[in-house]
Amino acid sequence: MSEDIYVVGVDMIKFGRFPEQSVPQIASKAALGALDDCGLGIQDMQALYCGNLYQASAMVGQRLLQEIGQTGIPVVNVANACATGATAFREAWTSVKAGLYDLVLAVGVEQMGKGLLGGGAQKTGIPKEGLLGSGTMPAVFAEAGVEHARKYGTTFEQFAKVSVKNHHHSTMNPKAMYQIETPLETVMNAEMISWPNTKLMCSVNVDGSAAAVLATGTKVRQLGLMSRAVKVRASALTSDAWQERDLVMPDVNTCTRAAAATAYEMAGLGPEDIDLVELHDCFATAEILHYENLGLCKDGEAGKLIDEGQVALGGRIPVNVSGGLLSKGHPLGATGIANIYEVSTHLRGEAGARQVENARIGLTHVIGLGSACGIHILEKEAA
Amino acid sequence: MSEAQIKTNEAQVLPATPFIKIPEDGEPWLEGYKCEECGSIFIGARDVCSKCFARDSMTPIKLANTGKLYAYSIVHRSFPGIEVPYISAIVDLDGGGTVKGNLIGIEPNPKKLEYDMPIKVVFKDALGRKDREGNSYLSYFFQPLD
Ligand SMILES: [Zn+2]
Numbered sequence: 001m002s003e004d005i006y007v008v009g010v011d012m013i014k015f016g017r018f019p020e021q022s023v024p025q026i027a028s029k030a031a032l033g034a035l036d037d038c039g040l041g042i043q044d045m046q047a048l049y050c051g052n053l054y055q056a057s058a059m060v061g062q063r064l065l066q067e068i069g070q071t072g073i074p075v076v077n078v079a080n081a082c083a084t085g086a087t088a089f090r091e092a093w094t095s096v097k098a099g100l101y102d103l104v105l106a107v108g109v110e111q112m113g114k115g116l117l118g119g120g121a122q123k124t125g126i127p128k129e130g131l132l133g134s135g136t137m138p139a140v141f142a143e144a145g146v147e148h149a150r151k152y153g154t155t156f157e158q159f160a161k162v163s164v165k166n167h168h169h170s171t172m173n174p175k176a177m178y179q180i181e182t183p184l185e186t187v188m189n190a191e192m193i194s195w196p197n198t199k200l201m202c203s204v205n206v207d208g209s210a211a212a213v214l215a216t217g218t219k220v221r222q223l224g225l226m227s228r229a230v231k232v233r234a235s236a237l238t239s240d241a242w243q244e245r246d247l248v249m250p251d252v253n254t255c256t257r258a259a260a261a262t263a264y265e266m267a268g269l270g271p272e273d274i275d276l277v278e279l280h281d282c283f284a285t286a287e288i289l290h291y292e293n294l295g296l297c298k299d300g301e302a303g304k305l306i307d308e309g310q311v312a313l314g315g316r317i318p319v320n321v322s323g324g325l326l327s328k329g330h331p332l333g334a335t336g337i338a339n340i341y342e343v344s345t346h347l348r349g350e351a352g353a354r355q356v357e358n359a360r361i362g363l364t365h366v367i368g369l370g371s372a373c374g375i376h377i378l379e380k381e382a383a
Numbered sequence: 384m385s386e387a388q389i390k391t392n393e394a395q396v397l398p399a400t401p402f403i404k405i406p407e408d409g410e411p412w413l414e415g416y417k418c419e420e421c422g423s424i425f426i427g428a429r430d431v432c433s434k435c436f437a438r439d440s441m442t443p444i445k446l447a448n449t450g451k452l453y454a455y456s457i458v459h460r461s462f463p464g465i466e467v468p469y470i471s472a473i474v475d476l477d478g479g480g481t482v483k484g485n486l487i488g489i490e491p492n493p494k495k496l497e498y499d500m501p502i503k504v505v506f507k508d509a510l511g512r513k514d515r516e517g518n519s520y521l522s523y524f525f526q527p528l529d
Contacts, residue, residue: 125514
């Protein structure tokens with residue numbers, strides 16, 4: 001029986017736009033923050049797993065160590081679309097779970113440009129965007145939302161309510177990019193990007209970083225760090241299994257459902273045991289799908305869940321109390337570990353105004369198109 | 384200059400995407416690949432079935448030029464130079480195969496679009512887009528079948 005694995009230190013920077021900094025510089029702040037959070041130093045880390053997408057071939061992890069301490073440890077650079085951060089965290093978890101190390105660092109970092117993502121590579125001589133439909137991310141996730149509307153009659157207003165909720169949550173999160181209330185009319189009347197996603201229903205492209213220190217239970221006890229340690233009850237990663245339409249319609253549902261099933265089984269828990277969720281609201285339409293994909297409600301009831309406020313802070317199962325990708329921001333490679341930071345902060349009872357009361361177990365979810373889904377279930381044991 | 388010389392100097396008409404097949408004469412079509420083992424239909428050429436893993440079971444087929452609207456988005460913001468709004472449509476072709484493309488000949492308004500509305504595939508010039516050599520391209524579009 002392998003050991004339980006814990007997060008002992010975790011941090012994220014306030015998301016924003018830092019064009020004057022290098023990617024390793026942005027990463028270094030979260031890495032040092034996570035080390036400080038548990039009173040350890042880079043010299044204590046036995047390996048580094050570094051997630052970054054846009055500089056995937058540029059040895060970001062090694063360059064991070066050139067900023068904060070070149071100890072010669074193994075470095076693995078990870079890229080897995082929007083699941084990059086979660087994948088780096090999972091690789092770190094895998095390595096300590098396997099018994100190779102007992103103390104490792106996972107970092108996620110991204111420096112984003114402004115503007116639309118997606119569109120795809122050009123294979124012949126002319127651009128395909130707006131010719132063979134759209135490959136932009138807002139359109140792709142709009143189409144996934146329209147598929148849900150087709151099945152269950154989900155409305156534009158229900159999708160828009162997700163954005164109202166997450167922007168409201170972010171007013172209580174000082175590390176979010178934005179702290180602005182966006183009433184329903186404001187969301188629905190914002191510039192239409194790709195029906196039914198308006199501008200306020202699209203995640204914010206920001207720069208950011210997040211980091212976590214993972215340790216075996218034996219090491220946590222030896223260091224006397226158990227009082228704030230957060231146990232990793234489950235780690236799941238899936239890719240897209242074959243689906244009828246997946247060549248033209250990336251399927252974010254099947255790989256999420258598969259990852260959720262694996263994670264719940266590994267944890268010996270069900271959705272009813274989860275106190276808060278940070279899920280991949282890259283677009284407001286996506287959040288609705290994932291209520292059902294993660295089993296927070298039955299299929300077809302996601303619209304009701306948002307209408308009744310069950311997923312708002314104070315509701316039955318608060319979702320994205322950080323403000324989510326819609327308002328906290330979405331630095332692709334950092335997002336997965338920022339979710340770990342958010343859930344850990346609640347489980348430790350340190351989330352301030354947005355604290356989910358008596359939170360003991362939380363779930364994080366990210367999805368990268370192409371596709372990759374990462375889910376982690378975290379628990380804070382009674383001290 | 385003779386007519387033949389003019390012909391050879393003309394830029395070619397090329398398919399906007401490799402699965403558009405343009406015959407010497409007759410109508411263009413969309414090409415799919417069908418797995419003889421499990422019946423799955425893929426868009427574009429391949430050797431191995433990603434559903435049932437069968438090898439050497441792929442046969443090229445002509446996809447139907449009719450189908451039904453499965454899902455869509457109305458794109459109001461795209462990359463610079465791309466004309467908006469337009470309907471990005473996902474169409475299930477009759478007999479199998481799902482293709483994404485622009486739905487034209489209907490107002491880009493969600494109130495006008497019905498799930499499963501019948502669609503036909505039409506082939507036209509690729510919105511005037513040309514490559515650096517001046518070649519024109521033939522693309523496919525979806526239109527309501529009326
Ligand atoms: Zn097959």
